[in-house]
Amino acid sequence: MQLDDLYRRVIMDHYKNPRNRGSFEDGGITIDLNNPSCGDRISLQLKLEDGIVKGARFLGEGCSISLSSASMMTDAIKGKSFEEALAMAENFSNLMKGEDVEFEYEDIEALSGVNKFPARIKCATLAWNALRKGIDKANQ
Numbered sequence: 001m002q003l004d005d006l007y008r009r010v011i012m013d014h015y016k017n018p019r020n021r022g023s024f025e026d027g028g029i030t031i032d033l034n035n036p037s038c039g040d041r042i043s044l045q046l047k048l049e050d051g052i053v054k055g056a057r058f059l060g061e062g063c064s065i066s067l068s069s070a071s072m073m074t075d076a077i078k079g080k081s082f083e084e085a086l087a088m089a090e091n092f093s094n095l096m097k098g099e100d101v102e103f104e105y106e107d108i109e110a111l112s113g114v115n116k117f118p119a120r121i122k123c124a125t126l127a128w129n130a131l132r133k134g135i136d137k138a139n140q
Contacts, residue, residue, distance in 0.1 A: 010110035014068035019075045031130040040066040044130035048138040053077045070127035076105035089128045096121045
């Protein structure tokens with residue numbers, strides 16, 4: 001199996017079987033973002049406590065890239081400090097610029113090919129931008 005095929009399977013698995021899809025019954029910080037150029041929408045809900053991402057859930061509509069990215073991100077950031085989560089968001093931005101970046105949560109690397117399609121980068125970064133806004137909101 002070629003690497004592109006493997007990456008495609010990982011992306012489609014997260015799209016068809018999203019991790020952390022839904023919302024918390026008892027609230028949390030909610031960030032709603034959309035990508036007007038393609039119609040992707042995400043509502044990211046974060047449980048942030050004592051500088052740690054205790055939980056992350058999302059609801060949304062959009063393409064396989066945006067929803068699989070949200071699924072991967074919500075899985076990867078749980079238990080991370082704000083600083084670690086923000087560093088991951090920065091690394092993801094670098095991945096979208098074509099830089100060689102490794103992630104502890106390896107599924108994220110399946111999105112590395114998105115940088116070949118500039119119009120899709122906003123799809124992939126939507127959830128990560130919501131994460132940044134959520135942590136900023138918690139720090140206010």
